[in-house]
Amino acid sequence: MSIAERVGEVAARIAAAAAGAGRSPQDVMLVAVTKTVNPERIREAVDAGVKHLGENRVQEALSKLGSLPEGVTLHMIGHLQTNKARQVACSFDWIHSVDSVKLAEELSRRCDAAGRRLTCLLEVNVSGEEAKYGATPEDAARLADCVAALPSLELAGLMTVPPFSEDPESSRPHFARLRGLAASLAPNLPAGSMRHLSMGMTGDYEVAVEEGATIVRVGTAIFGHR
Numbered sequence: 001m002s003i004a005e006r007v008g009e010v011a012a013r014i015a016a017a018a019a020g021a022g023r024s025p026q027d028v029m030l031v032a033v034t035k036t037v038n039p040e041r042i043r044e045a046v047d048a049g050v051k052h053l054g055e056n057r058v059q060e061a062l063s064k065l066g067s068l069p070e071g072v073t074l075h076m077i078g079h080l081q082t083n084k085a086r087q088v089a090c091s092f093d094w095i096h097s098v099d100s101v102k103l104a105e106e107l108s109r110r111c112d113a114a115g116r117r118l119t120c121l122l123e124v125n126v127s128g129e130e131a132k133y134g135a136t137p138e139d140a141a142r143l144a145d146c147v148a149a150l151p152s153l154e155l156a157g158l159m160t161v162p163p164f165s166e167d168p169e170s171s172r173p174h175f176a177r178l179r180g181l182a183a184s185l186a187p188n189l190p191a192g193s194m195r196h197l198s199m200g201m202t203g204d205y206e207v208a209v210e211e212g213a214t215i216v217r218v219g220t221a222i223f224g225h226r
C-alpha cells in the first residue's frame with residue numbers, strides 16, 4: 001500500500017470508530033508521527049490530506065523543518081528537557097508532553113521572547129508504570145493551574161501513553177482514566193482547557209477514539225515500521 005492509501009485507511013478507521021461511539025469523525029484530529037521519516041515521504045502524507053505532524057526529537061524535527069510542506073501544524077510529542085524549550089517555543093505549534101512546572105515556565109518564557117504562543121497538553125502517566133514520562137495524576141491539578149496561568153501557553157488538555165501491549169483492549173482502562181481525569185480537572189480551569197485528549201497510537205487508536213480521544217498520534221500505520 002502507498003502512504004496515501006494508508007492515510008486513507010487510517011482516516012476511514014477513525015471515522016468508523018467515531019461513528020460507532022456516536023461521535024463525529026471531525027472531532028478527531030490525526031497527527032501523523034513522522035519521526036525517522038524523510039521529507040519526501042512526509043510530503044506524500046501531506047498530499048494525501050495530513051495536516052498535523054508529530055515529532056519526538058527536537059534536533060531531528062529542526063533538521064527537516066526547511067523541507068516540510070507549508071501550512072502543516074507541528075506537534076512535539078516526545079519528552080522534552082528544559083534546555084530544548086527555546087527550540088520548541090520557536091518552531092512548534094503544539095506540545096503534548098508538558099510534565100513539569102519547570103518545563104512549563106521555561107516554555108512560557110521562551111514563547112514570550114519569541115512572540116509566539118504554544119498550545120499545551122499535559123502528559124499524564126495514568127498507568128503508574130515506572131520508567132515512563134508524565135506527571136502523576138495527583139500532580140496534574142497543580143500543573144494544570146500553572147500552565148493555565150502562564151500568558152504565552154494555551155492549556156488545551158491531556159495526553160497519555162499507556163504501557164505497551166499487543167492487545168489494544170488493554171489500553172482501554174488507561175484511556176478511560178485519562179478522560180475521567182480531564183473531566184475532574186475541567187470545572188476548576190478556564191473554559192476549553194480540557195477540550196483535548198491526545199491518546200491512541202497505531203496499535204490502539206480505534207479503542208482510543210471509542211474512549212473519547214480528540215487527537216490520535218499514528219506513525220507505523222501510515223509510514224510502516226521504523
Ligand SMILES: *Cc1c(COP(=O)(O)O)cnc(C)c1O
Nearest residue numbers: 033056077201202217218219220
Ligand atoms: C512514536 C510515537 C507515536 C506513534 O507510534 P506508532 O505506534 O508508530 O503509531 C505516538 N506517540 C508518541 C509519544 C510516540 O513517541
